[in-house]
Amino acid sequence: MEFSGYQRNDGRVGIRNLVLVCAVVECVEGIARKIAERVKSAVAVTHHYSCLHLGNEQVVNTMVGIAENPNSAGVVLIGMGCEALRPEIFSERLSGSGKPLEILSCREMGGTARTIDKGIEIARNMEDDNRALEREPFPLDRLVVAVKCGGSDATSGLAANASLGVAVDHLIRAGSPVVFTEPIEAIGGEEELYRRAANEEVRTRIERVISNEENYWKMSGARMEFMCKGNIDGGLSSIEEKALGALHKTGSAPIVGVLENSARKCERPTVSGIYFQDGTHLEAQAVTNLAAAGAQILVFTTGVGAALEGLITPTIRVCGNPTSFAQMKADMDINAGTIIEGRESIEEVGSRIFREIIEVASGKKTKLEGLVPGVFDIYRPDPRLDSLAGISRRL
Amino acid sequence: MKIAIIMDPKDNVATLLSDVDKDDVVQARLGEKSTEEQVNEPIRFGHKFALSRIGKGENVVKYGEIIGRATQDIDKGYHVHVHNVESLRGRGDQR
Numbered sequence: 305m306e307f308s309g310y311q312r313n314d315g316r317v318g319i320r321n322l323v324l325v326c327a328v329v330e331c332v333e334g335i336a337r338k339i340a341e342r343v344k345s346a347v348a349v350t351h352h353y354s355c356l357h358l359g360n361e362q363v364v365n366t367m368v369g370i371a372e373n374p375n376s377a378g379v380v381l382i383g384m385g386c387e388a389l390r391p392e393i394f395s396e397r398l399s400g401s402g403k404p405l406e407i408l409s410c411r412e413m414g415g416t417a418r419t420i421d422k423g424i425e426i427a428r429n430m431e432d433d434n435r436a437l438e439r440e441p442f443p444l445d446r447l448v449v450a451v452k453c454g455g456s457d458a459t460s461g462l463a464a465n466a467s468l469g470v471a472v473d474h475l476i477r478a479g480s481p482v483v484f485t486e487p488i489e490a491i492g493g494e495e496e497l498y499r500r501a502a503n504e505e506v507r508t509r510i511e512r513v514i515s516n517e518e519n520y521w522k523m524s525g526a527r528m529e530f531m532c533k534g535n536i537d538g539g540l541s542s543i544e545e546k547a548l549g550a551l552h553k554t555g556s557a558p559i560v561g562v563l564e565n566s567a568r569k570c571e572r573p574t575v576s577g578i579y580f581q582d583g584t585h586l587e588a589q590a591v592t593n594l595a596a597a598g599a600q601i602l603v604f605t606t607g608v609g610a611a612l613e614g615l616i617t618p619t620i621r622v623c624g625n626p627t628s629f630a631q632m633k634a635d636m637d638i639n640a641g642t643i644i645e646g647r648e649s650i651e652e653v654g655s656r657i658f659r660e661i662i663e664v665a666s667g668k669k670t671k672l673e674g675l676v677p678g679v680f681d682i683y684r685p686d687p688r689l690d691s692l693a694g695i696s697r698r699l
Numbered sequence: 700m701k702i703a704i705i706m707d708p709k710d711n712v713a714t715l716l717s718d719v720d721k722d723d724v725v726q727a728r729l730g731e732k733s734t735e736e737q738v739n740e741p742i743r744f745g746h747k748f749a750l751s752r753i754g755k756g757e758n759v760v761k762y763g764e765i766i767g768r769a770t771q772d773i774d775k776g777y778h779v780h781v782h783n784v785e786s787l788r789g790r791g792d793q794r
Contacts, residue, residue, distance in 0.1 A: 458714050458745030461762070462704060491788045495764065518789050530789060539714065539745030541759070541779065542786035545766035607745075625745075644716055646702075 305478045307447055307665040308439040309600075310377065313402025317446040318374035319600045319665045321434040322616055323427045324349050325380045326371060328394060329387035332410055332419070336382055339423035340677070345377075345434065346427045347615050351682040355388035359687045361567035364389065366682050368397045369570045369596030375616045377437065378404040378430035380423055385411030404430050439667065445479035445576055447665055450599035450617060451553045452484065454587055457538020457607030461549025463624030463643040463653070464605035470654020471603070471661065472555035472578070481573035483563065483597055484554050486585040487517035488530065492544025493551045497580070502558040509562035509699045513582045516695045520685070523693050534608040538625070553605055554578055563597055566697035567687070572598040582699065587612060589683035591619075601665055603657065611635035615678035618670050620660055637664075637671050703736065705729040705750070707763030712747040712779050714761075739776035747779045759784050 309317040323346040327336035333350040340348035349370055353363045371379045371394065379398060381391040391407045398405055406426045413419040451472060453465055472482050490497060494514055501507035530543040540546045560577030564570075570593075573579045583593040591602060591614045602617040604610075609628030613619045623629040626641030633639075638657055642648035664670055672678075690697065703713035703725045713727045719738045727736045727750065738748050747761070753773040758765045767784040 458747075461706070462714065488789070492764070492766065492786075521789050530786070536781055539743070539747065539780070541747070541781050541784045542767040543788055544764065544786060545761055548762040548764055548766065627744075 305444050305662065306441040307444060307662050308441050308667070309446070309665065310437050311440060312374050314372075314400065316374035316598070317442050317600070318377060319447075319667070320375045320616075320618060321345060321377035321437055322347055322375050323378040323380065323430045323434070324371055324376045324616070325423060325427060326367060326382065326394070327351070328367070328381055328383045328389050328391050330354050331384050332382045335410065335416055335419050335423065338420045339380070339427055342424045343427040343431055345431050347677065349615070349680060353682065353684060359567055360389060360684075362684045363682055364393060364397070365567070365570040366592065366596045368394060369572075369598070370592065370616065371398050371403070372401050373595050373598060373600070373616055375600055376403060377434045378427070379406075380426050380430070381405070381407045382419065382423060383407070383409050385409040404433065443479060444475065447601065448481045448483065448573055448597070448599045449475055449661060450483050450591075450594035450602045451605075452486070452590060452594065452602060453550050453553055453605040454612055455534050455606040455608035455610030456540060456546055456549060457534060457625055458540060459538070459607045459624040459641070459644055460605060461552050463640040463650070464607065464622045465549055465552035465624070466650045467624075467640045467643065467653035468553040468603055468605050468622055468657055469555040470651055471657035472553065473557060474654065474658040475661070476555065476557040476577060479576045481576055481579060482554070483573060483579045483581050483594055483599055485581040485583045485590050485593060486550070487513045487582060488521070488543070488585045489547050489550045490514050490580075491518055491547055492542070493547035496548070496551055497559060500557070500559045500578070502560045502577070506559055506562060510559065510580060512699055513562060513580065516582075516697070519693045519695055520689065523689065538607055562699055564697070564699045565593055565597070568698055570596050582697065584683045586681075586683065588679035588681035591617065592680050593683055601661060603661065605640075609636065611672060613670070613672040613676065613678040615680035617678070618664050618673050619678070620657070620664055620670055621672070622657060635671050701725045703727045703748070706761055709760050709763040711750050711753055711760050713750055714747050715742055715744060718742070718744050737776050739774070740778055742778045749773045749775050749777055749779050751775050753779070
């Protein structure tokens with residue numbers, strides 16, 4: 305089984321040719337957005353951790369992971385010229401990727417208007433060069449697939465996540481690494497994860513991630529709501545129930561690794577198998593973390609019909625609730641509500657999802673791709689809270 | 700007949716695949732097997748009912764795992780949800 309993608313200079317394989325316009329500091333965010341608006345294949349990558357924040361290593365790690373993602377076929381780094389996180393901090397880390405890379409300083413350019421004009425010119429040139437790139441066939445071990453659920457209801461464990469689990473089993477057999485995250489949604493589902501840990505070290509790391517997360521939200525003053533209105537209306541009664549349904553999307557294969565995602569490093573999958581990434585359940589930030597770990601494509605399951613698209617990861621939305629699907633048909637790529645209606649089996653829908661993953665990886669547009677800019681946000685746990693809660697992110 | 704799904708033989712709740720009214724009898728499926736169960740109050744699609752009496756303080760089990768604890772006695776056939784189940788995890792209020 306193969307997909308067709310674009311070979312990058314670092315040996316990785318992209319499924320899209322995006323030009324990433326990265327604002328390294330928030331005061332140039334508007335410039336990055338203006339440039340991205342004017343260049344078809346460009347996306348604005350921005351963050352809001354400014355110069356005076358303490359401990360911005362995780363921000364750098366995530367931004368570098370995003371810029372190195374194989375869907376990126378060119379990077380424009382934009383700075384103001386006076387920031388603490390200078391563009392060079394990123395460009396030094398990115399030089400090994402062999403990607404086209406340019407740096408623009410607003411001060412050196414003589415202000416915002418000129419920086420926008422120059423940025424558009426650079427991004428358009430990169431886009432023109434990318435037109436010459438051609439897709440080639442690659443085995444599935446070069447495709448890193450991220451799985452995430454959002455807007456879960458009682459159908460999630462029965463339909464969308466269950467069928468995605470079948471697709472994930474197909475992917476693992478074909479050699480793909482598959483990554484899931486959301487430590488909070490493992491609370492109550494540990495036993496299954498422990499059973500599936502490939503070895504003792506993985507088990508210990510899973511344990512650490514989950515206990516860190518639980519400690520983080522049990523701190524005095526924390527008032528965490530694990531469940532949104534849609535979850536409860538949809539029939540889910542507790543985080544444990546939500547977690548057990550959520551884990552179905554990871555199929556049945558052994559968990560071969562836990563990916564550290566911290567100020568120290570942003571780890572990537574190295575072999576085929578299921579990986580559990582440390583991070584967050586917050587939607588945009590989780591999707592960003594998954595892309596920073598190198599995922600080229602995202603499969604997003606939902607019960608209530610949430611329409612999420614990643615900024616640099618084309619996203620296949622799978623909806624398991626027939627009523628939600630009927631309402632949100634225009635945005636949903638896969639109808640898994642047929643399982644609830646008794647019209648299709650979990651295995652049949654799982655095979656459809658697997659085929660869709662290959663098609664989208666090979667260039668088929670998803671329902672929302674290009675329609676709206678996808679979500680992007682950087683997650684950075686507060687090192688002071690980590691310290692107070694006695695949490696070490698070193699896994 | 701309306702359908703409910705039992706995820707694991709250890710479960711004491713079943714998940715409804717359609718809205719039900721008081722006194723409806725549903726087919727509760729566990730894999731290939733099924734039983735007929737009476738539901739004693741109106742319950743919505745996707746929500747759970749008790750397959751047996753769950754006493755206050757007893758565990759609620761779905762997927763073969765504990766998903767919470769009953770905060771009051773729940774009789775067979777009644778709705779099991781946030782009004783009578785509490786989570787046992789991530790409870791900052793119970794340190």
